[in-house]
Amino acid sequence: xxxxxxxxxxxxTTTATRRFALPVDAENKSTTFRLFSVAKPHMRAxxxxxFQFFCCxxxxxxxxxxxxxxxxxxxxxxxxxxxxxxxxxxxxVFARIVMxxxxxxxGPRLASAAxxxxxxxxxxxxxxxxxxxxFIMVRFFAGFSLAxxxxxxxxxxxxxxxxxVGSANGIAAGWGNLGGGATQLIMPIVFSLIRRMGATKxxxxxxxxxxxxxxxxxxxxxxxxxxxxxxxGDYWAMHKSGEREKDxxxxxxxxxxxxxxxxxTALAYGYCFGVELTIDNIIAEYFFDRFHxxxxxxxxxxASFGLANFFARPGGGIFSDLMARRFGMRGRLWAWWIVQxxxxxxxxxxxxxxxxxxxxxxxxxxxxxxxxxxGLTFGVVPFISRRSLGVISGMTGAGxxxxxxxxxxxxxxxxxxxxxxxxxLMGIMSIACSLPICFIYFPQWxxxxxxxxSKNVTEEDYYLAEWSSKEKAKNSSQKFAExxxxxxxxxxxxxxx
Amino acid sequence: xxxFFSSKSIFLLPKFQxxxxxxxxxxFASLLIFSFIHSCRGGNKDRLFTELQNLIEVTTKxxxxxxxxxxxxxxxxxxxxxxxxAKVDADATxxxxxVKLCYAPISQVDRPWRKxxxxxxxxxxxxxxxxxxxxxxxxxxxxxxxxxxxxxxTYFVRVYxxxxxxxxxxxxxxxxxxxxxxxxxxxxxxGGHVSLDIASILFSVFSVVSLLVFFxxxxxxxKLEQRE
Numbered sequence: 001x002x003x004x005x006x007x008x009x010x011x012x013t014t015t016a017t018r019r020f021a022l023p024v025d026a027e028n029k030s031t032t033f034r035l036f037s038v039a040k041p042h043m044r045a046x047x048x049x050x051f052q053f054f055c056c057x058x059x060x061x062x063x064x065x066x067x068x069x070x071x072x073x074x075x076x077x078x079x080x081x082x083x084x085x086x087x088x089x090x091x092x093v094f095a096r097i098v099m100x101x102x103x104x105x106x107g108p109r110l111a112s113a114a115x116x117x118x119x120x121x122x123x124x125x126x127x128x129x130x131x132x133x134x135f136i137m138v139r140f141f142a143g144f145s146l147a148x149x150x151x152x153x154x155x156x157x158x159x160x161x162x163x164x165v166g167s168a169n170g171i172a173a174g175w176g177n178l179g180g181g182a183t184q185l186i187m188p189i190v191f192s193l194i195r196r197m198g199a200t201k202x203x204x205x206x207x208x209x210x211x212x213x214x215x216x217x218x219x220x221x222x223x224x225x226x227x228x229x230x231x232x233g234d235y236w237a238m239h240k241s242g243e244r245e246k247d248x249x250x251x252x253x254x255x256x257x258x259x260x261x262x263x264x265t266a267l268a269y270g271y272c273f274g275v276e277l278t279i280d281n282i283i284a285e286y287f288f289d290r291f292h293x294x295x296x297x298x299x300x301x302x303a304s305f306g307l308a309n310f311f312a313r314p315g316g317g318i319f320s321d322l323m324a325r326r327f328g329m330r331g332r333l334w335a336w337w338i339v340q341x342x343x344x345x346x347x348x349x350x351x352x353x354x355x356x357x358x359x360x361x362x363x364x365x366x367x368x369x370x371x372x373x374x375g376l377t378f379g380v381v382p383f384i385s386r387r388s389l390g391v392i393s394g395m396t397g398a399g400x401x402x403x404x405x406x407x408x409x410x411x412x413x414x415x416x417x418x419x420x421x422x423x424x425l426m427g428i429m430s431i432a433c434s435l436p437i438c439f440i441y442f443p444q445w446x447x448x449x450x451x452x453x454s455k456n457v458t459e460e461d462y463y464l465a466e467w468s469s470k471e472k473a474k475n476s477s478q479k480f481a482e483x484x485x486x487x488x489x490x491x492x493x494x495x496x497x
Numbered sequence: 498x499x500x501f502f503s504s505k506s507i508f509l510l511p512k513f514q515x516x517x518x519x520x521x522x523x524x525f526a527s528l529l530i531f532s533f534i535h536s537c538r539g540g541n542k543d544r545l546f547t548e549l550q551n552l553i554e555v556t557t558k559x560x561x562x563x564x565x566x567x568x569x570x571x572x573x574x575x576x577x578x579x580x581x582x583a584k585v586d587a588d589a590t591x592x593x594x595x596v597k598l599c600y601a602p603i604s605q606v607d608r609p610w611r612k613x614x615x616x617x618x619x620x621x622x623x624x625x626x627x628x629x630x631x632x633x634x635x636x637x638x639x640x641x642x643x644x645x646x647x648x649x650x651t652y653f654v655r656v657y658x659x660x661x662x663x664x665x666x667x668x669x670x671x672x673x674x675x676x677x678x679x680x681x682x683x684x685x686x687x688g689g690h691v692s693l694d695i696a697s698i699l700f701s702v703f704s705v706v707s708l709l710v711f712f713x714x715x716x717x718x719x720k721l722e723q724r725e
Contacts, residue, residue: 072648077607117708121701128694201646202688217704224711
């Protein structure tokens with residue numbers, strides 16, 4: 001599969017000192033996306049980052065499909081299970097924010113591998129837990145690894161240029177999120193294999209957890225051994241050689257959090273990705289208990305929700321890029337808002353359905369929509385800030401988890417609401433929290449309801465405004481401004497067509 | 498292309514303006530019928546627990562009184578027979594007898610997957626089968642070792658008399674109607690092993706140590722490049 005951006009020539013390009021397998025722009029970012037290539041550094045970075053993120057997702061959501069066994073072994077109550085679900089997504093709220101800054105400072109390769117390797121112990125220790133508290137704790141710490149999402153988006157935004165960054169981000173994140181679905185299939189299968197080898201139920205599930213743990217560890221090794229932070233090299237090497245300029249942490253953070261758009265994306269993402277995380281946590285048990293299915297069947301149905309990520313989230317990213325080509329940033333915003341609202345409607349609908357067949361059908365359609373929205377969100381995020389890309393990505397990613405925490409706290413803890421009612425209410429909240437998208441406005445490109453500013457603000461003005469007049473405006477912002485002119489859409493960049 | 502789930506075909510009465518609309522409506526109607534049948538699978542009305550007669554007398558005696566039984570080790574002696582107060586031939590329809598281990602209400606609190614439902618097909622009170630055998634008129638006794646996968650909880654025993662169609666026709670239980678008397682407690686196995694704990698520690702240490710090794714290597718590489 002190949003996605004073409006502007007300015008791409010087939011074949012290799014040579015800049016002053018380096019040769020790349022893929023065509024690149026002024027910042028040495030690839031302008032095309034070749035799925036079946038592992039060429040250094042762009043496509044290799046893609047494959048390493050999505051696989052590592054996938055393994056982290058598998059680990060974080062390894063418990064839910066085995067809950068019918070675990071809840072009996074540890075004598076868990078519905079409240080314990082609810083708390084553990086909240087814990088699993090709350091750890092990475094903080095971790096995602098920190099990860100954004102860590103990427104800005106140390107580079108995505110080291111930051112992500114460090115996180116993955118330091119959370120792997122939580123997965124290994126799941127094998128030894130004896131009480132509800134232990135269960136909540138391991139799910140809490142294992143959940144930190146979901147922050148590798150931020151490093152994935154950061155890495156893709158560093159490797160791929162404007163016209164294809166939505167696709168790259170969408171596919172990498174989508175294939176990572178796939179882990180949440182794959183684990184619902186993998187864990188019950190691993191569990192039955194181990195049982196067949198002679199272990200009792202209450203031992204077999206424990207042994208099963210070594211599989212996601214090992215994969216997590218090995219994926220981090222791969223990133224460290226074969227990955228590279230930037231097209232031009234690694235952060236460490238470039239820092240020392242003076243090629244990569246160091247920035248002031250405080251300024252980077254304050255620049256990021258003072259950008260209102262980052263907060264709107266955080267809220268909206270809380271109600272698309274947050275919804276996805278919540279469903280990953282509750283859906284297997286929902287089908288198991290409500291429709292009296294067995295563990296494997298409930299797991300297969302639950303898995304199909306997450307597996308749609310294979311094409312749904314990438315589809316969202318690609319759709320965002322397509323809209324941008326024709327309508328510019330305004331197209332990205334409209335697509336995002338419409339698909340998110342429709343996703344909320346489908347979610348509300350899902351909770352009202354009593355039949356198994358229809359529940360599965362609506363859930364499948366709903367999964368495609370909600371995951372596409374996640375891709376559409378990150379079609380917009382790379383353009384909000386250049387200087388504080390990591391912080392904005394971190395905020396948005398963290399917002400996703402905050403949404404999951406809030407939703408599970410309000411609607412899925414204990415027995416206040418039945419699961420069905422909870423799902424419907426979650427859908428309604430999703431619709432409400434996507435309205436603020438209408439307020440996002442870029443002076444150089446416009447917003448959903450307004451065109452670009454009459455003062456003729458350029459991309460340069462917007463991105464260089466992130467630096468005060470006293471600070472030296474960095475080359476990278478200048479280059480990024482040049483490449484993002486494509487966000488004006490076809491009408492203004494290609495007046496003849 | 499007509500998207501199947503377009504709002505028009507779901508919410509408005511069909512106007513057969515062209516053949517595609519007709520086909521869509523027929524397809525939709527058949528799906529509706531299918532799902533209606535599907536949700537009514539089981540055909541007959543749900544069989545209720547309250548319709549069953551309490552004809553069987555069940556007694557349980559744990560190996561030791563007043564002690565929590567350990568799964569995999571301790572035993573419970575279960576005895577059952579037709580109640581002397583039952584009419585003659587009340588057990589004529591019994592083909593099989595099924596003895597089940599059931600949760601007491603205290604073990605069902607805040608655990609909706611163990612909830613008691615009146616509909617027998619939905620009821621989750623008695624998930625574990627102790628034994629199922631052909632019906633014998635004579636009083637029966639069984640020494641049952643608590644199985645390894647029984648969770649921690651408080652339990653009683655219920656016996657169902659089942660007819661030739663596999664439907665329950667009568668029952669008996671070792672506890673009273675409110676399921677509060679004559680209960681016994683079971684402690685589950687932990688499922689953990691020392692070897693698992695050791696493996697966890699080894700793998701965790703390996704992960705963290707290799708991270709540190711990588712960091713040190715990176716720093717050395719950066720220093721080398723700086724010198725060049």
